[in-house]
Amino acid sequence: MVKKVCDFWSDDAVSNLVEIKDVRFSRGSRMIFNGLNFSIPRGKITAILGPSGTGKTTLVKLITGQIRPDDGVILFEGRAVCPCSRQRLYEMRRQIGVLFQSGALLTNLDVFENVAFPLRQHTKLPERLIRQIVLMKLQSVGLRGAWEHMPSELSGGMARRVALARALVMDPKLIIYDEPFAGLDPISMGVIVQLIRETNDALGITSIVVTHDVAQTEILADQSVLLSEGVVVAAGTPAELCNDRSELVQQFMRGKSDGPVPFHFPGPGYVEHLRALASS
Amino acid sequence: MSGLVREGWLGFREFVGTFGAFQMFFFRLLPYLPKALLRPRLIIEQIYSIGVLSLVLIMFGGFFVGMVLALQSYSTLVEFGSADSLGAFAAEALVRELGPVVASLLFAGRACSAVASEVGLMRATEQISALELMAVDPIEHIIVPRFIAGVISVPLLAAIFSTIGMLGAYLVGVHLLGVDSGAFWSNIQVRVDMYEDVASGILKSFVFGVSASFMAVFEGYYAAPTAAGVSQAATRTVVIGSVWILLIDFILTGFMLPGV
Known part of the structure; x- marks a missing residue:
């Protein structure tokens, strides 16, 4: 008998909290994911790496059920994220905390009310x-003293820490960090790295860190997944990725400006372009 | 010519698409309304923010409109020897027409643009996505309280506008132009009908409240998450909302006027 996607149950759910199986997704004519396959093991920090525009944030939206894949299935705790009823989707989301790049704090509420929300x-x-x-959650991110502040009074790093406290307040099984290190000074970055590690270990939760910050990933992640061209091009521990011989992996991990990911956006040759402009 | 036809066709398609989205969003809101009334705190907060904070503008607007109405109508009424009817004339115009329409237009400019910008900015700063990911329905938490608050606020603001407008007309008519005070008020009492005038004014302002508030939440919710998108949402709210108010006013007046 054919199994409906919403009834899908994975036997790997014991070891893996999230499984992404042959996911395809496109926006218009542009293919974002073309058969994406990987798993997020329970209790570990998994970094999802990739150059800008590879669809890392799109992947977060797929995992949280904000958008549906064109094909394939995403499993959370062994159950398909989409398609499912709104009620079940919300039940699942209560077990997931998401830390946005901007923090996405509710601007009409103070720090305390944001976390209590x-x-x-x-x-x-x-x-x-x-x-x-x-107060316990704010204490854990070091901002108990700022409980009366409004979001507009917080720095970027502080807003992210409050958002982390809010993401933790329901004791989720999974926390997704979307670009947690972007735009932070070294001290704030160190604080966030430490918080992600301590939170993961102390609460025994599973973490997904979506980033392109290789240096922080090497310190933080238990496993890394490198995405490019809609598929996983490399997966393993950060050390394994650093030693990978693939040109693409080396370009990304060492930050080379040119390589398999070209410096120039695809287009006609420079000389032909200038000639065409001159003749028009 | 073919270019014009093409542009016209594209415009028509966009209009049909927007109108369809408009209807779908409206029917999406409806099931939330009874549930939202069970959580009055959110609605009361919004009534304060969009209704109470519009009071000063509405009161000023009503006062000056009433004074201008008295000045303008007095010269004509005097010619026909019916200057004593100034109060009734101003009251009928304010209660039936100017109160609901002008108060709604001012409300669209002050409060609805603010609601559209606020909701649009919430989308741009990922607050709406954050709510969805916290398993909180943004329609229930953000949209419906603002919509209901707008629907409740506009009839009240229109009533205040009309009342203050009558005071303005009284000041100009009685104290400046010398109309008899007793005639001013007694004519209002005689001529203004509870059902034909007051109830029709309340009904109009209720419909304008639905229209303007819905436009605000719709434009805000579907605003492009950019600075330009948010400003466009606010502009469209005021422009389209105002046109809707005037169009609906014409239709309702046609139905409500006796003998039309």
Whole structure:
């Protein structure tokens, strides 16, 4: 009997929290993923690497069910993310925390209320308990003292730490960090790296770090997945990726400006282009 | 010529598409309305932000419109020897027409543009995505409270506009132009009908409130997540919202006027 996608159950769900199986996705005529396959093991930090425009953020949207793949299946805890009912999707999302690049704090609420927001929406906990949980989460990101601040009063790094506290407040099984190191000064970056590691180890959760910061990935990640041209081109520990002989992997890991990922955007030759402009 | 036809066709297609999206969004909102009323705190917050904070503008608007109305109508009424009817004339014009229409236009300019910008900016700064990923429905949490607050606020603001407008007309008519105070108020009492005038004004302002508030949340929710997208959403809210108000006013007036 043919199994419906929504009834799909993976036997690997015990070891892998998220499984991406033969996922294809395109925007218009542009193919973003062309048969993507990899798994996110439980309790580990997995870095998803790739040059800009490879679809890393699109992958986050696929995993969280914000968009649907054209083909293939994404499993969270062994169950298909899409297609499923809105209720089930929201149930699944309650087990996932997402840290946006901008923090995406609700600007009309102060720090305390931002962190308390998911608890107020999804639980009927007494106010006293909510206060204790929120202060505990803010303490864990080092911002308990800023509980009365508004988001506009926070630096970029502080906003991300508050967003991390908010992502942790429902004790999720998976946390997805979307470009957590972008635009941070070295101190804030060090703080975020430490927080991701400590959070992952202390709470036993699974983390996905979507980034193109190779240096931080080497320190932080248990495994890395390098995406390019819609497929996984390399996967393994950061050390294994650094030693990979593939030209593409070497270009990315060593930050070379030219290589398999060309410096120039595809187009006609420079001389022909100038001649064509001159003759027109 | 073919270029014009093509442009016209593309414009027509865009209009049909937008109108379809408009309807779909409206029907998407409807099931949330009863649920939202069970959480009044969000609605009250929005009534404060878009209704109460519009009060000063509405009161100023009403006061000056009432004064201008008295000045303009007095000269004509005097010619026919019915200057005492100034109060009734101003009251009918304000309650039936100017109150609902001008208050709604001012509301669209002050509050609806703010709502569209706020919601558009929430999309641009990923706050709406964050809500969805926290398993909180943004329609329920963001859109519906603003919509309901707008629908509640506009009739109240229109009533305040008309009341203050009558005070403005009274000041000009009685204290500046010398109309008898007793005649001013008694004519209002005699001529202004509860159902034909007041109820039709309330109905109009309710429909304008639905129209303007819906336009604000629709444009904000579907705003392109860029600076230009947010500003376009605010502009479209005011322009299209105002045109809608005037168009609906014409249709409703046609239905409500006795003998038309």
